[in-house]
Amino acid sequence: MQLSHPGPLLVVTAVEPEAAAVRAGLIDPREPSTGTNVVVAVAGVGSAEAAAGTARLLALAEAAGRPYAAVISAGIGGGLPGRAAIGDTVIAARSVAADLGADSPDGYLPIERLGFGNSTAVTDEDLSVWLRAALPDALTGDVLTVNTVTGTAARATGLAARHPSALAEAMEGYGVAVAARAAGLPFAELRTISNPVGPRDRAAWNLPAALTSLKAAFAALPAVPPVLAPAKPIIE
Numbered sequence: 001m002q003l004s005h006p007g008p009l010l011v012v013t014a015v016e017p018e019a020a021a022v023r024a025g026l027i028d029p030r031e032p033s034t035g036t037n038v039v040v041a042v043a044g045v046g047s048a049e050a051a052a053g054t055a056r057l058l059a060l061a062e063a064a065g066r067p068y069a070a071v072i073s074a075g076i077g078g079g080l081p082g083r084a085a086i087g088d089t090v091i092a093a094r095s096v097a098a099d100l101g102a103d104s105p106d107g108y109l110p111i112e113r114l115g116f117g118n119s120t121a122v123t124d125e126d127l128s129v130w131l132r133a134a135l136p137d138a139l140t141g142d143v144l145t146v147n148t149v150t151g152t153a154a155r156a157t158g159l160a161a162r163h164p165s166a167l168a169e170a171m172e173g174y175g176v177a178v179a180a181r182a183a184g185l186p187f188a189e190l191r192t193i194s195n196p197v198g199p200r201d202r203a204a205w206n207l208p209a210a211l212t213s214l215k216a217a218f219a220a221l222p223a224v225p226p227v228l229a230p231a232k233p234i235i236e
Contacts, residue, residue, distance in 0.1 A: 007061070007066055007067050007068050007069040008037045008038055008039045008066075008068060008069065009037060009038045009039070009068065009069055009070050009071075009072065010038075010039050010041065010054075010057060010058070010061075010068040010070070010071045010072070011038055011039070011040045011041070011071075011072045011074050011218075012041055012042075012043045012050065012053070012054050012057070012071060012072070012073050012074070012172070012176050013040065013041070013042055013043070013073075013074055013075045014042070014043065014044060014045045014046075014049075014050065014075050014170075014171065014172050015042060015045065015075070016042055017207075017211060018042075018074065018075040018076060018211070018214060019040050019041070019042050021211040021212075021214040021215040021218075022040045022074055022214060022215070022218045023040050024215045024218075025214070025215040025216060025217065025218030025219035025220075025221075026038055026040070026218050026219070026221075039057075039068070041053070041057055043057070043172070043176070045171060045172070046147060046171050046172065046175070047097065047145055047147060047171060047172060047174055047175035048175060049172075049175070050073065050171075050172035050173075050175035050176050050179075051175035051176065051178050051179050052175075052179075054071065054175070054176045054179035054180070055179040055182060055183075058071070058179060058180075058182075058183040058185070059183075062183070067183075068183075068185060069185070069186075070124065070127055070180075070185055070186040070187070070188070071176060071179070071180040071183075071185050071186070071187050071188075072127070072187070072188045072189065072190060073095070073172055073173045073176035073177070073187070073188075073189040073190070074189070074190045074191070074214065074218075075170060075172065075191060075192075075214070076170075076191065076192055076193070076194040076207065076210040076211065076214065077090070077143065077168045077169055077170035077191035077192070077193060077194065078149065078150065078168060078169050078170070078193065078194065078195050078196065078197040079167065079168050079193035079195070079196055079197060080156065080159070080160050080166055080167055080168060080169070080196075080197050081156065081160075081196050081197065081198060083139075083141070083160075083166070083167045083168075084139055084141075084167040084168050084193050085193060085196075086193050086194065086195065086196070086206045086209055086210070087192070087193060087206070087209045087210065087212075087213050088138075088139055088192065088193045088213070089135055089137070089138040089139065089190065089191070089192050089193075089213055089214075089216075089217050090138065090139045090140070090141065090143060090167045090168045090190070090191045090192070090193065091123075091128060091131045091132055091135065091138050091139070091140045091188070091189075091190055092123050092128075092140075092141070092142065092143040092173060092188065092189035092190070092191070093122075093123060093128070093140055093141055093142055093165070094120050094121060094122050094123060094142045094143075094165075095120075095121045095123065095142075095143055095145055095173035095174045095176075095177045095187075095189050096119060096120050096121075096142050096143070096144050096145065096163060096166065096174065097111070097119040097120075097121075097145050097174040098119070098144035098145060098146050098159060098162075098163060098166075098169065099146050099147055099148065100117075100119045100174075101113070101114065101119065102114060108158075108162065119174070121173070121174055121177030121178065121181070121187065123177075123187055123188045123189060124186030124187055124188055126186065127186045127187070127188040128140075128188055131188060131190060131221075134220045134221050135217055135220055135221075138190075138217070139167055140167075141165050141166060141167035141168075142163055142165045142166040142167065143166070143167065143168045143169070143170060143173050143189050143191055144159060144163060144166050144168070144169040144170070145169075145170060145171060145172065145173045145174035145175065146169050146170075146171060147171070149169070149171065149200075150169060150197045150198065151198075151199065151200035152198070152199060152200075153198050153199055156197045156198040159197070168191050168193060168197075169197050170189075170191055173189040173191075176189070177189070190217060192210045192211070192213035192214040192217065193210055193213075194206055194207050194209070194210035194211075
């Protein structure tokens with residue numbers, strides 16, 4: 001994979017099994033010596049660790065004189081029922097901090113209503129176009145970033161109602177987006193679905209299927225060179 005901007009693409013995952021799946025997809029077994037202009041790193045679970053870990057990686061690369069060209073938050077996630085099924089690949093149109101706000105007698109208030117910021121990070125158009133071209137069967141929609149993974153039908157219903165464009169939930173995308181924004185870099189998020197969002201039933205999870213889809217997604221990317229425009233603002 002070659003980027004049109006100097007420097008490699010940074011792919012950030014939460015945990016090592018996700019990173020291993022991404023790396024496995026990037027390696028062509030027919031050409032084991034062929035390198036890809038991609039760095040895959042584990043930043044930790046949750047938005048705070050993802051933001052801090054990504055920011056450190058970006059700062060170190062910039063200080064070393066080899067800054068990254070763009071950032072992708074990648075990994076597995078839950079699919080909202082009826083919108084994304086186990087094994088599906090989801091490309092985020094936006095990464096939304098779905099519980100960054102406040103409770104009230106009238107229901108949940110996003111941080112925008114409180115006047116303290118914005119909970120939505122818009123993914124880079126050119127980077128997203130490249131992902132969609134390489135992954136024509138992938139779904140495109142919002143990916144929710146949550147601090148507490150949904151474990152009840154009531155919460156799943158509430159999230160779906162508040163976010164009609166959402167397809168999936170995970171825990172890191174918005175944090176990675178904030179770090180990318182601070183560095184002025186294009187950002188995207190890609191998730192593969194391991195479980196339905198709703199009552200916590202580990203028997204219904206299929207981590208191998210999600211990791212296999214994650215590997216397959218990144219195996220498809222080197223075939224299509226991205227065209228990355230200069231970084232645009234990613235926070236609406």
